[in-house]
Amino acid sequence: xxxxxxxxxxxxxxxxxxxxxxxxxFLLTQVIPSDPAVALAGDTATDEQIExxxxxxxxxxxxxxxxxxxxxxxxxxxxxxxxxxxxPVAGEIALYLPATIELATAGIIVAFVIGCTLxxxxxVYRGRFFDHFGRLFAIFGASMPVFWLGLLLVLVFYTILGxxxxxxxxxxxxxxxxxxxxxxxxxxxxxxxxxALVDALAxxxxxxxxxGIMGAGSIARVTRASMLEVLSQEYIxxxxxxxxxxxxxxxxxGVRNALLPTVTIAGLVxxxxxxxxxxxxxxxxxxxxxxxxxxxxxxxxxxxxxxxxMVIAIAYAVVNLIVDIAxxxxxxxxxx
Amino acid sequence: xxxxxxxxxxxxLAVVAAAALGLTACTxxxxxxxxxxxxxxxxxxxxxxxxxxxxxxxxxxxxVLHNVYETLVSYDFxxxxxxxxxxxxxxxxxxxxxxxxxxxxxxxxxxGKPVTADDVLFSFQRVVDWPEAIQGGQIRPALAEAxxxxxxDKTVQITLAAPSASFLPSLAGTAASIIxxxxxxxxxxxxxxAQRAWLNENTAGSGPYQVTEWVPNSYITLGxxxxxxxxxxxxxxxxxxxxxxxxxxxxxxxxxxxxxAMDLLPQQVKSLTGDFNVLEGIDxxxxxxxxxxxxxxxxxxxxxxxxxWAIDYDNIINGLLAGKAKRAGGVVAExxxxxxxxxxxxxxxxxxxxxxxxxxxxxxxxxxxDLYYVTGDSVRGLGVPLSTLAEKIQADLADIGITVNVVxxxxxxxxxxxxxxxxxxxxxxxxxxxxxPDQIVxxxxxxxxxxxxxxxxxxxxxxxKILQARVLTNTDERAAIYKEVGERLSEIGPYVFMFRxxxxxxxxxxxxxxxxxxxxxxxxx
Numbered sequence: 058x059x060x061x062x063x064x065x066x067x068x069x070x071x072x073x074x075x076x077x078x079x080x081x082x083f084l085l086t087q088v089i090p091s092d093p094a095v096a097l098a099g100d101t102a103t104d105e106q107i108e109x110x111x112x113x114x115x116x117x118x119x120x121x122x123x124x125x126x127x128x129x130x131x132x133x134x135x136x137x138x139x140x141x142x143x144x145p146v147a148g149e150i151a152l153y154l155p156a157t158i159e160l161a162t163a164g165i166i167v168a169f170v171i172g173c174t175l176x177x178x179x180x181v182y183r184g185r186f187f188d189h190f191g192r193l194f195a196i197f198g199a200s201m202p203v204f205w206l207g208l209l210l211v212l213v214f215y216t217i218l219g220x221x222x223x224x225x226x227x228x229x230x231x232x233x234x235x236x237x238x239x240x241x242x243x244x245x246x247x248x249x250x251x252x253a254l255v256d257a258l259a260x261x262x263x264x265x266x267x268x269g270i271m272g273a274g275s276i277a278r279v280t281r282a283s284m285l286e287v288l289s290q291e292y293i294x295x296x297x298x299x300x301x302x303x304x305x306x307x308x309x310x311g312v313r314n315a316l317l318p319t320v321t322i323a324g325l326v327x328x329x330x331x332x333x334x335x336x337x338x339x340x341x342x343x344x345x346x347x348x349x350x351x352x353x354x355x356x357x358x359x360x361x362x363x364x365x366x367m368v369i370a371i372a373y374a375v376v377n378l379i380v381d382i383a384x385x386x387x388x389x390x391x392x393x
Numbered sequence: 394x395x396x397x398x399x400x401x402x403x404x405x406l407a408v409v410a411a412a413a414l415g416l417t418a419c420t421x422x423x424x425x426x427x428x429x430x431x432x433x434x435x436x437x438x439x440x441x442x443x444x445x446x447x448x449x450x451x452x453x454x455x456x457v458l459h460n461v462y463e464t465l466v467s468y469d470f471x472x473x474x475x476x477x478x479x480x481x482x483x484x485x486x487x488x489x490x491x492x493x494x495x496x497x498x499x500x501x502x503x504x505g506k507p508v509t510a511d512d513v514l515f516s517f518q519r520v521v522d523w524p525e526a527i528q529g530g531q532i533r534p535a536l537a538e539a540x541x542x543x544x545x546d547k548t549v550q551i552t553l554a555a556p557s558a559s560f561l562p563s564l565a566g567t568a569a570s571i572i573x574x575x576x577x578x579x580x581x582x583x584x585x586x587a588q589r590a591w592l593n594e595n596t597a598g599s600g601p602y603q604v605t606e607w608v609p610n611s612y613i614t615l616g617x618x619x620x621x622x623x624x625x626x627x628x629x630x631x632x633x634x635x636x637x638x639x640x641x642x643x644x645x646x647x648x649x650x651x652x653x654a655m656d657l658l659p660q661q662v663k664s665l666t667g668d669f670n671v672l673e674g675i676d677x678x679x680x681x682x683x684x685x686x687x688x689x690x691x692x693x694x695x696x697x698x699x700x701x702w703a704i705d706y707d708n709i710i711n712g713l714l715a716g717k718a719k720r721a722g723g724v725v726a727e728x729x730x731x732x733x734x735x736x737x738x739x740x741x742x743x744x745x746x747x748x749x750x751x752x753x754x755x756x757x758x759x760x761x762x763d764l765y766y767v768t769g770d771s772v773r774g775l776g777v778p779l780s781t782l783a784e785k786i787q788a789d790l791a792d793i794g795i796t797v798n799v800v801x802x803x804x805x806x807x808x809x810x811x812x813x814x815x816x817x818x819x820x821x822x823x824x825x826x827x828x829x830p831d832q833i834v835x836x837x838x839x840x841x842x843x844x845x846x847x848x849x850x851x852x853x854x855x856x857x858k859i860l861q862a863r864v865l866t867n868t869d870e871r872a873a874i875y876k877e878v879g880e881r882l883s884e885i886g887p888y889v890f891m892f893r894x895x896x897x898x899x900x901x902x903x904x905x906x907x908x909x910x911x912x913x914x915x916x917x918x
Contacts, residue, residue, distance in 0.1 A: 089805075090809065090810070092805070092809045095809045095812055096805040096808055098527065099527060100823060100836070102527075102530060104843060105524065106524060109524035110525045113525050141442065143442070143443055144593065149609070153610070208638075211641065215648070216648065219648060222650075224636060224641050225611065226611065340641065341641075342611075342634075342635055342641060344609070344610040344611045348637075356804075356805060
């Protein structure tokens with residue numbers, strides 16, 4: 058019940074947020090001193106061609122008219138047509154968003170697993186090997202450029218060893234599942250398509266590990282700090298005194314309570330991954346939202362830009378909601 | 394929450410996960426195959442935005458459409474001549490205004506139906522009716538004022554409002570692709586918008602390969618056209634795979650996952666191990682400094698000349714660009730009529746001469762200006778950042794007392810300002826998109842095309858000569874006039890021409906039926 062209430066409230070809150078986000082983005086695009094019609098038309102275009110393009114795009118209307126028209130179309134589900142590709146933006150988002158979500162999810166899972174493990178080990182074996190290793194790893198993850206890391210993984214695991222594919226989401230020669238959800242892993246599982254599942258996972262591996270190592274650093278650090286604090290609590294000593302095994306004390310009483318800050322930071326990392334890991338997508342030729350967003354930005358592709366901004370805003374809101382729901386389960390006292 | 398016992402399920406899960414990951418490692422390294430593969434896989438970073446020929450401006454898109462659709466005529470850069478493609482022969486009336494094309498008797502579309510005059514009219518008319526089509530400008534101005542008639546099933550007559558020497562070559566461009574009217578109408582009906590929407594994602598051509606599958610930003614697959622009337626396609630299928638990073642292309646080529654890598658940089662080519670074919674392409678794009686005469690002191694001819702003597706061209710080409718570029722003295726590239734090799738020798742690195750010219754012009758103490766370039770951009774095919782080129786130019790000009798402030802700007806903003814003649818100077822490049830010099834020479838000398846308004850350069854002599862050459866059908870006479878224009882532009886023009894890059898394409902051994910061509914990247918057969 059509490060969960061349902063929270064979800065409903067959040068959904069209602071999204072409406073004014075989206076309104077504000079689109080308004081600000083729209084105003085910003087107007088401030089930029091460049092003309093998308095000119096950029097689109099290219100070097101050899103005549104003024105007449107540019108005018109025709111401008112008219113077709115509705116750019117000759119006053120700003121507020123353009124914005125009202127945009128909102129109107131939005132309410133009927135029309136996200137507009139991309140200036141550059143001339144295809145409906147909604148269709149393109151539907152194409153690229155699942156790719157990004159899939160990659161971000163795989164990345165956060167890797168980051169969470171590595172980060173949590175390292176953080177817990179660092180806290181439990183404080184001052185000894187795992188602690189130092191964990192801290193070094195955190196610094197490594199934070200300071201290594203993702204570009205370098207990605208290329209290194211490709212060099213080792215693709216070029217030299219040939220264990221994983223070097224890019225793309227799937228191999229064309231493997232029969233692909235029907236796009237029920239757009240998530241290759243999920244669709245393959247739902248349709249019991251073994252080869253496609255293995256293929257999708259293989260293609261996910263390297264980019265997910267790249268993102269995972271990057272994100273694991275901050276997760277590890279927060280987990281360690283939080284774990285240390287929890288371990289020094291009285292109830293831990295009480296549990297030990299009760300005669301519970303070390304593992305039980307750690308996991309059931311320790312980790313579960315230490316997870317709260319970890320979940321928060323994981324949510325933040327997930328949100329940023331959803332925003333589109335542009336460099337990773339570039340290296341691995343991953344057809345995701347990041348590249349789409351950057352391309353839209355450079356080409357002043359307003360409809361695409363607006364759609365991407367809204368998607369990212371919604372993504373952050375959803376992730377925060379998930380984090381808050383997770384809180385409720387991790388710490389029942391918050392429910393009250 | 395229930396108390397669960399220990400870590401055994403968790404350990405099991407970890408083992409299963411590891412095993413699953415291990416499964417994925419089952420791909421053994423593929424050796425590079427020496428014989429011609431049945432599928433040609435091309436790794437490329439270039440854009441492919443639409444399958445509708447008049448509207449496609451992306452490099453990969455143009456290349457694909459060039460091989461999916463055919464045109465009335467084609468241009469052979471090696472011999473510098475126009476050849477018939479869908480038209481076996483044509484006549485031009487004495488007044489130069491009426492063209493009569495005779496279509497090949499056995500020419501058919503991929504669906505087996507013959508290519509008729511109706512298809513030609515349909516393909517051209519839709520470009521006329523589509524002002525915003527991005528590449529439409531190649532043929533629309535001439536066709537919009539022309540009368541198009543089908544004399545019979547296989548004969549098309551086009552009467553222009555005025556003679557134009559570049560009209561015939563312009564029909565070799567992808568905007569003039571011949572599309573099957575019957576196929577389009579059958580699939581999308583008579584409504585123009587519906588037809589455009591269909592052609593955006595489907596093809597109805599007569600070329601050696603047709604599009605079978607397209608996943609935007611991922612790959613496009615072409616299947617062999619079993620009904621190709623002009624020969625037998627070498628491959629069963631051709632895949633153009635979007636690989637953004639050239640290092641990824643290198644890795645994929647090395648492993649044999651792709652047969653052709655389009656974007657390898659010179660140092661990457663050098664580091665390849667094994668047997669590969671290195672093909673040298675021709676890029677018609679000329680890189681130059683554009684100086685805007687509206688910004689003093691660029692309106693003084695000696696100042697412009699001084700700058701032309703002050704650039705260290707050799708060092709740029711052999712040092713910065715590792716020898717992968719050709720010195721260029723004008724805009725018309727090799728293979729096109731009017732190309733003048735001697736223009737490249739007009740200016741060389743002579744800072745003393747440059748300083749003297751500045752003195753004569755009254756700028757012995759130098760001056761300063763802002764030099765713009767597109768942020769993050771690099772020399773086509775060579776990966777050398779424009780920022781480095783800009784800094785080299787800055788250093789060269791500093792030697793003769795001119796202070797250059799280098800400014801990076803994103804393409805949209807920069808281009809808008811450039812068009813509005815608001816930029817004092819910039820690094821720019823321009824390449825022909827049709828195999829005729831009129832387009833590019835006009836863009837750099839004809840005041841009426843509004844291209845020279847960008848740099849406020851209005852020379853009536855040059856404009857007059859360009860207009861003259863535009864209507865001449867005698868190639869030798871035309872070429873002579875373009876050479877005169879080239880000389881005069883070299884003398885007093887606002888452009889400091891520098892070089893044309895030499896792109897490299899690498900293929901695995903055994904790749905046939907794939908030849909590089911300017912403008913359209915490659916010809917598949």
